[in-house]
Amino acid sequence: xxxxxxxxxxxxxxxxxxxxxxxxxxxxxxxxxxxxxxxxxxxxxxxxxxxxxxxxxxxxxxxxxxxxxxxxxxxxxxxxxxxxxxxxxxxxxxxxxxxxxxxxxxxxxxxxxxxxxxxxxxxxxxxxxxxxxxxxxxxxxxxxxxxxxxxxxxxxxxxxxxxxxxxxxxxxxxxxx
Amino acid sequence: xxxxxxxxxxxxxxxxxxxxxxxxxxxxxxxxxxxxxxxxxxxxxxxxxxxxxxxxxxxxxxxxxxxxxxxxxxxxxxxxxxxxxxxxxxxxxxxxxxxxxxxxxxxxxxxxxxxxxxxxxxxxxxxxxxxxxxxxxxxxxxxxxxxxxxxxxxxxxxxxxxxxxxxxxxxxxxxxxxxxxxxx
Numbered sequence: 210x211x212x213x214x215x216x217x218x219x220x221x222x223x224x225x226x227x228x229x230x231x232x233x234x235x236x237x238x239x240x241x242x243x244x245x246x247x248x249x250x251x252x253x254x255x256x257x258x259x260x261x262x263x264x265x266x267x268x269x270x271x272x273x274x275x276x277x278x279x280x281x282x283x284x285x286x287x288x289x290x291x292x293x294x295x296x297x298x299x300x301x302x303x304x305x306x307x308x309x310x311x312x313x314x315x316x317x318x319x320x321x322x323x324x325x326x327x328x329x330x331x332x333x334x335x336x337x338x339x340x341x342x343x344x345x346x347x348x349x350x351x352x353x354x355x356x357x358x359x360x361x362x363x364x365x366x367x368x369x370x371x372x373x374x375x376x377x378x379x380x381x382x383x384x385x386x
Numbered sequence: 387x388x389x390x391x392x393x394x395x396x397x398x399x400x401x402x403x404x405x406x407x408x409x410x411x412x413x414x415x416x417x418x419x420x421x422x423x424x425x426x427x428x429x430x431x432x433x434x435x436x437x438x439x440x441x442x443x444x445x446x447x448x449x450x451x452x453x454x455x456x457x458x459x460x461x462x463x464x465x466x467x468x469x470x471x472x473x474x475x476x477x478x479x480x481x482x483x484x485x486x487x488x489x490x491x492x493x494x495x496x497x498x499x500x501x502x503x504x505x506x507x508x509x510x511x512x513x514x515x516x517x518x519x520x521x522x523x524x525x526x527x528x529x530x531x532x533x534x535x536x537x538x539x540x541x542x543x544x545x546x547x548x549x550x551x552x553x554x555x556x557x558x559x560x561x562x563x564x565x566x567x568x569x570x
Contacts, residue, residue, distance in 0.1 A: 287472075290427075290547075290549065291472070291547075291548075293545065293547070293553060294545075294546065330545045330548065330553050331543075331544065331545045331546060331553075333543075355541040355542060355543055355544065356540040356541020356542070356558065357540060358540055358560070359516065359538070359540065359560055359562055360478070360515045360516045360560075360562055361476070361479070361516065362473075362475045362476055362479075363476070364475065368515050373543065375543070375545075377545055
């Protein structure tokens with residue numbers, strides 16, 4: 210099904226010049242519906258978001274196809290005694306769904322993150338039980354599903370269940386398929 | 387854990403009340419006992435000043451807390467903290483924690499107390515949706531308390547916490563406001 214050459218997928222920090230590509234996916238409700246992000250409504254908003262959030266972020270990368278931004282992977286480490294763990298999130302532009310890009314991006318990000326964040330032992334991800342595609346990304350990327358946390362979090366005004374996944378610094382990376 | 391058959395406890399003599407400075411000597415019994423904080427982040431106390439500091443300065447910082455008393459003498463402590471302290475999206479969740487003097491383990495006391503506090507939580511905090519507890523995967527006794535008290539075991543969070551020099555797998559349990567309608 211996929212004609213896309215996944216070797217064209219790369220991760221790099223965001224640049225202000227990504228704004229127009231960024232707006233294509235960050236301005237799409239379908240993409241942001243499972244994120245805590247508000248959908249970007251204008252080029253100005255997108256620019257501000259890249260400048261004020263994406264660039265200073267502890268670990269956020271643009272998922273690029275031929276160096277054009279088509280999504281993101283983010284890792285947010287906890288602080289203090291909890292810096293042994295960090296939360297990972299990601300999204301891909303709607304036009305590029307179903308081609309293994311998010312899986313590829315997460316697989317690329319995981320070893321980089323453990324290398325960059327020295328105290329990190331546990332990478333965790335929380336998905337909606339309804340978001341099967343995202344659960345498959347994590348499973349294919351080698352994360353272990355740990356359980357269903359009931360009424361765990363407030364998400365865009367509603368209390369939601371979350372499925373929690375983890376990848377440890379001691380876990381094995383899955384083979385490339 | 388040893389079963390002390392010579393001294394069973396009449397659970398009707400168990401009560402909950404705020405911890406007071408006059409409880410300090412009783413508090414020192416469980417805080418100096420190495421067995422007690424084995425799965426806690428804190429080390430056994432070595433001076434009464436620590437006990438006084440806890441009662442005067444630390445106990446009041448919890449969202450809710452009570453001394454667990456037998457014949458009005460403190461034998462343990464139970465507390466609730468708001469999950470929103472670490473995560474703003476979790477203001478409808480509260481975490482339960484508890485500790486009991488080792489002499490009183492395996493007598494059903496903690497299960498009895500947790501069952502009471504479970505109901506108190508949803509009564510005291512009417513907007514509360516979820517009461518959760520995290521227990522070290524090796525702390526089987528505490529997991530049994532929560533299971534018997536009607537909490538759902540949701541899974542094991544691998545290497546979720548790091549304290550006393552090692553990573554800990556934590557079993558996560560929860561009870562929802564909606565669960566209570568179907569229980570005792």
